[in-house]
Amino acid sequence: MTIVKFVESLIFDGRVRVSTIVDAKGKIQSPSPAEIAETLTRLRRYEELYRPELLGNPPGLLDDGLYWGALMTYRACSFLAHRDVDSKTIVDSLQKTVPPVVSPAVCYSVDFTCRFLPDLIRLAKAVSVEDPLVGCLLTLARQWPLSSVGVPDLGGVDISAFVRDDCLLALYVDRVIASGDASRLDHPLVLSRVRTAIGLHSELAPGLAQVLASISESE
């Protein structure tokens, strides 16, 4: 399955088939320029369907971030399915050429496909916790906190790149509540938004409501 078909299946089915991306000499195969262009075209089209689900106006899409996020997800899925790739190749292909995290637009563009990172990490951990792939994915998760809500044991994450964007903050808060990830309540703005969202209805998120109550007692 090419990266073009991969992103289509990922977005619409959530089930993907991936072939190996390593050639006989152990080198990573890169998509052709035509495939890259087609991937971007499709991702932009799919994002138009996704955008109305978000609160407010999401940032504009950036091709670099959009494609990079899709490529990393594609590669990670391939490494998860094809276990004969050496750890150096995995690390090189997943941890180099990381776009600088400087703006909400980059975060949003990468997130469009990297939002499946928590599921990917869960699957990778199920195969082997010591797998170099798991380490690489956890590194990505720390680098892209918007996309990694719900991943346990990440430690503190820096959300300054998007926390001032109303749309992405709301998206982040929605994910924190949906996943019950109390580790993300360390930012005061996130804490405040989660409190407001749950309000008096603790039954909406019992786990988080308990954490919020204990935070309130300690304040």
Added chain:
Amino acid sequence: MTMHANHTSNWAVCFPAAYAEYLGQLRLVPGLKVLVQDGLIWLRGHALDQELGLTLRKIPDSVTYSVHTSGKLTRDDETVPSAEIPEGPWQLLWDWHELKLPRAGFAARLDQPVVLRLVRSSLTTPINALRTTWKIWQQYVISAPQIRIDRFAFAMSERSEVLVRGTPLPPLPGRSYFESNGLFLPVGWRLDPDVGTAVARQVMKLDPETLAIFSDEGTFERIPQSSFVRASRAAVRASHER
């Protein structure tokens, strides 16, 4: 009391015509003859066994006679004839006693059916539906957290009104309802008589795919179940564009 008639071959019984129905149980006794005269019924026969005599004695105000060959009648509690048997014409009881079929039973008809209506209620009911305007609902959904929106389904009318189902309902202006089994009752009101929603739906002739929303005046509108869609920001935006 003893019945002398037991020892005679012919007998007669006389009793008021008002008790004619007592003859029904004698209808199949062979040879009995009957005569109706001056408001009295006369019954005569030949053999009088114990069972027949017992049956005759059950007839109210009846007098039993022995019938002599001369036509004289002697009461069974007397020894001297005191009357004569009427001349007739006598009929066989079998012919005289017509059979009538019982009246057919028909299901009862409701001349004044009970009408369902809304009455004020002091009962506390949960609020699980809200009728509000499209503008208010749209503003809420596009700015509310996902966890709140996920709880709702909504239907939009051509009059730009929205009916929202789910809990906990948002604190928006509008009319609150208690929905049960597809019936939306304004809070503070209940159905009278309180027959339950299943019966009420039958009375209102609602099919399973149809909901009904009541007004305070007691009238109701039908809403197809399919009018409701899961609440989402995309659904609200799509509805707005339509």
